[in-house]
Amino acid sequence: MDTQLIDSTITRNSIKKLNVRCQSDKYKPVKEPPEKYIKSLQLDLFSQFVTNNKKGVSNTVEIWESIPKYFLTPAQVTKLRTKAGHADPYKFEYMYEGVSCLVKIQPALIEQPNETYKAFFPGVTEELVEEALKKFLTIQNHGIHDPDKAETWVRFSLSMLHRELKSIGRTRSRDEIKHAIQVMNKCHISLFRNNKEIWSGSLLQDLVTVGREEYIENTDSLHVCRLPLFISHAINQLGYRQFNYNRLMSCNEQLTRWIYKKLINRYRQANILNNYHFLYTDLKSSGLLQRETERKNRQKVLSALNELVEKNIVAKYETDQRKTGRTITNVKYTIYPSQEFISEQKAANKRSYQSEKISGNLFVNKTL
Incomplete structure (x- = not known):
């Protein structure tokens, strides 16, 4: 992560x-x-x-x-x-x-x-x-x-x-x-x-x-x-x-759901003019990449990204392998959002703004 x-x-x-x-x-x-x-x-x-x-x-x-x-x-x-x-x-x-x-x-x-x-x-x-x-x-x-x-x-x-x-x-x-x-x-x-x-x-x-x-x-x-x-x-x-709870629960792979939530929380200003990227090493913190080899783990990531495309969360993605000699040491994944994901993020932003406005920040600043 x-x-x-x-x-x-x-x-x-x-x-x-x-x-x-x-x-x-x-x-x-x-x-x-x-x-x-x-x-x-x-x-x-x-x-x-x-x-x-x-x-x-x-x-x-x-x-x-x-x-x-x-x-x-x-x-x-x-x-x-x-x-x-x-x-x-x-x-x-x-x-x-x-x-x-x-x-x-x-x-x-x-x-x-x-x-x-x-x-x-x-x-x-x-x-x-x-x-x-x-x-x-x-x-x-x-x-x-x-x-x-x-x-x-x-x-x-x-x-x-x-x-x-x-x-x-x-x-x-x-x-x-x-x-x-x-x-x-x-x-x-x-x-x-x-x-x-x-x-x-x-x-x-x-x-x-x-x-x-x-x-x-x-x-x-x-x-x-x-x-x-x-x-x-x-x-x-x-x-x-x-x-989008229904969309999350429709995802078959755990790693897909994990990446989807990551995008929801971090890619808040999603639009067609910007993209979002993360590294293969970031995904290691999910605990979901424990296959026998790194090659199989990277295949698992691609499978999850393909499901994100299938579920219309991501329009497309790109990969950029980082190598030391012939060994792949990391991979950069660049995400391009779907129009539905953009709309959902805008709704989430509006909801957050409205909640803070209603509360008057009274509870945001309240200590435990």
């Missing part, structure tokens, strides 16, 4: 404040959602979009999504497991804002039918479930946001998730969704900057079954979970961006 991932709405001072809050929050006991409805202008703004199709858009929170979390494949996970089915935490180093970072993912231990436990790391299904839950957060009566405590909760059921994923062509069975929720709740993510731990928590925190004694067994029972502090902070600070 390149060194410009945090935009002007989330300053370095904001990150420092976020780190302090995260560290103080790490080892608190399980919380319960608010009993009463909390009127929140911040959540209202998070749920308002500039579009004629509200169902087709959602929000991306760049600072949260810049942390690689969903990159391990089933084959990789199988290799990480011991004969007993357990696995040690997986560590992945990357650069962020020019700073050395490390994410440590402790797998979820899920009980199997034979009463043994097997380790699972978050992957593609968990990624898709997270996107659906963030979408639910924008629907009336499904989101709860406490701006003073910087806590955000989302209500859902397994059946809701099943219907949502099916409607966008990413069908998962209810058992698969149930498993994904358990993995997201039971796995543990630790984030380090310059060898210092700045955040630790699960993907879905404080999972509570509402009005039911059984734990996530009834597919129609309503559940509520607390989302990571990064998302709550972004809602308070207006540190999120509108994007």
Whole structure:
């Protein structure tokens, strides 16, 4: 990932404040959602979009999504497991804002039918479930946001998730969704900057079954979970961006979705008179380029770029190989936007402007 991932709405001072809050929050006991409805202008703004199709858009929170979390494949996970089915935490180093970072993912231990436990790391299904839950957060009566405590909760059921994923062509069975929720709740993510731990928590925190004694067994029972502090902070600070949710979820390749979000957050002034470029080494921070050879990794990038063209996100792209002798050391990719992407970015810019105008910058400058 390149060194410009945090935009002007989330300053370095904001990150420092976020780190302090995260560290103080790490080892608190399980919380319960608010009993009463909390009127929140911040959540209202998070749920308002500039579009004629509200169902087709959602929000991306760049600072949260810049942390690689969903990159391990089933084959990789199988290799990480011991004969007993357990696995040690997986560590992945990357650069962020020019700073050395490390994410440590402790797998979820899920009980199997034979009463043994097997380790699972978050992957593609968990990624898709997270996107659906963030979408639910924008629907009336499904989101709860406490701006003073910087806590955000989302209500859902397994059946809701099943219907949502099916409607966008990413069908998962209810058992698969149930498993994904358990993995997201039971796995543990630790984030380090310059060898210092700045955040630790699960993907879905404080999972509570509402009005039911059984734990996530009834597919129609309503559940509520607390989302990571990064998302709550972004809602308070207006540190999120509108994007085409349907288009993202239609992308088949994880790397395509990762690059698409990168373009949404970084290529804000997209138009026919300018282009956007990034390097092959920037993509390494996604965690999604771990094939046997660099040649195969570069092929994977081209496949993702071709899908961006197919999905009408990119009109065309160019590649410029950087070599030392006969060895390719890096590749520069230059993106030319589609007209639809340009229109969507303009709508996102307008939405951001309107939100800041409505809030009067009251919440942008509010500390955690």
